[in-house]
Every structure is written in C-alpha cells, then in structure tokens.
Amino acid sequence: MLKIENIEVCYGFIKAIKGVSFEVEKGEIIALIGSNGAGKTTILHTITGLISPKSGTITFEGKDLTKTPAHKILGMGMAHVPEGRRIFQELTVFENLKLGAYILRDKKQIEKNLEYVYEHFPRLKERKNQLAGTLSGGEQQMLAMGRALMSNPKIILMDEPSMGLSPILVSEIFQIIKEVSQDGTTVLLVEQNAKKALTIADRAYVLETGNITLSGKAKDLLADDRIKKAYLGE
Numbered sequence: 001m002l003k004i005e006n007i008e009v010c011y012g013f014i015k016a017i018k019g020v021s022f023e024v025e026k027g028e029i030i031a032l033i034g035s036n037g038a039g040k041t042t043i044l045h046t047i048t049g050l051i052s053p054k055s056g057t058i059t060f061e062g063k064d065l066t067k068t069p070a071h072k073i074l075g076m077g078m079a080h081v082p083e084g085r086r087i088f089q090e091l092t093v094f095e096n097l098k099l100g101a102y103i104l105r106d107k108k109q110i111e112k113n114l115e116y117v118y119e120h121f122p123r124l125k126e127r128k129n130q131l132a133g134t135l136s137g138g139e140q141q142m143l144a145m146g147r148a149l150m151s152n153p154k155i156i157l158m159d160e161p162s163m164g165l166s167p168i169l170v171s172e173i174f175q176i177i178k179e180v181s182q183d184g185t186t187v188l189l190v191e192q193n194a195k196k197a198l199t200i201a202d203r204a205y206v207l208e209t210g211n212i213t214l215s216g217k218a219k220d221l222l223a224d225d226r227i228k229k230a231y232l233g234e
C-alpha cells in the first residue's frame with residue numbers, strides 16, 4: 001500500500017535520512033521505532049509531502065507521492081496525526097473535528113465519520129463544545145486522532161501518540177489505535193515507546209541515526225536481545 005524506497009533527506013549539508021526503505025501492507029500496524037533524533041518525524045514529513053527527499057521514491061497505492069503536492073495527499077486517503085497534536089486551540093472540539101473532514105463533500109458521510117469518532121472517543125462527545133486548548137494532554141491526543149479519522153483515511157500516520165501521557169492514558173490511546181486498525185484502517189506508528197508500539201504492531205522497523213538497522217515481526221523484536229537492551233531497558 002505504502003512503499004518507501006531508498007529515500008535520502010537532507011537539512012542543509014546534514015543528511016538526516018540515509019537511504020531508508022520500508023513497506024506498509026494494507027491492514028497492518030507498522031511501528032517505526034527509534035530514539036530522539038533518529039529521523040522518525042522527518043520520515044513522516046517526507047511521506048506527507050512537507051519535506052522533499054533528495055532521492056528515492058515513495059509510492060502510495062501505486063502513485064508517486066514525491067510528485068504529489070502535500071495538499072493533495074490527504075485527498076488520496078492518508079491522514080497525519082502530528083507530533084505535539086497541533087489542534088486548533090481557539091476552536092471547540094466539534095469545530096476541530098469538522099475541519100478534519102474538510103475534503104469531504106457528502107454531509108451524510110461526515111455525520112457517519114463524526115459518529116464513529118464519538119463512539120471511539122466518548123470523552124470528545126462529552127466535551128464537544130469545549131475549547132480544544134483547555135483539554136488535557138490525553139484529550140488533545142484523542143482530538144488529534146479523531147480529527148484525522150474524520151477524513152475516513154485508508155492509512156493513518158501517527159507521530160509519537162504516547163508523548164507526555166501517563167501510562168494509563170498511553171494504554172487507552174494504544175487500545176484505540178488497535179480498534180481503528182481492526183476497523184480496517186492501516187496504521188503507520190512512529191514511537192519512542194518501543195514496548196507499547198511493539199505490543200500492538202504487526203511488524204516494526206528500528207531507525208538509528210537515519211538508517212534502518214533492524215526489522216521484523218513485532219513479537220520477534222520484542223524478544224530480541226538487542227531491542228531489549230537498547231529500547232526496553234531490560
């Protein structure tokens with residue numbers, strides 16, 4: 001469904017991504033794990049067209065994304081939940097959600113998507129008229145996910161959903177990611193919290209300073225001594 005082939009990304013003279021390749025098949029949860037500065041966010045931004053790679057190709061359902069403008073990529077069925085959530089603080093929960101569906105024309109579909117979001121995030125329904133800036137960190141993460149789901153995406157790209165959340169909220173968010181996946185949305189999950197990510201993912205890639213150094217089935221990686229030592233604190 002999504003194929004990244006040998007991409008290189010530079011910031012000025014510094015090569016942040018040094019020839020990365022990986023694939024996401026329809027229906028999978030793929031985790032991209034790695035520590036601070038490994039290049040995880042850069043990869044997501046390159047997929048969504050915010051950054052152009054120096055070389056390499058990215059294909060989504062057979063179409064070359066490196067030749068597609070960023071604003072068109074959402075319309076192709078891809079949604080991005082950015083690091084730090086980036087919700088509209090001055091707007092209500094409901095208004096934020098509605099903005100997530102701006103590419104859709106069909107009012108019935110928008111209603112249906114809203115119901116889907118409220119069903120998975122009852123807390124957003126309870127707080128639909130609250131200003132987004134006054135939500136707790138966990139609720140803001142839910143809103144960012146809900147907003148992305150409002151476009152009814154085929155694939156959702158999530159950048160560190162666990163960031164700054166208490167363990168209980170992290171578990172709640174990861175449970176919802178699993179449900180969204182079971183409902184048919186493909187997930188690319190970028191995470192520093194390797195343990196949580198590997199627990200829900202089908203397969204995973206480990207990124208270290210711009211290179212993929214390990215990959216495989218998530219359950220095998222959870223049992224891998226190198227992962228245990230470097231990422232699981234065991």
Ligand code: ATP
Pocket residue numbers: 011016034035036037038039040041042043083192
């Ligand atoms: P984190 O988990 O801390 O968010 P990350 O794995 O997402 O890290 P990136 O944010 O992709 O990592 O950064 C990869 C490297 O590229 C880092 O060394 C970072 O300093 C550098 N970098 C990122 N954005 C820029 C930029 N706009 N200009 C220059 N260097 C950048």
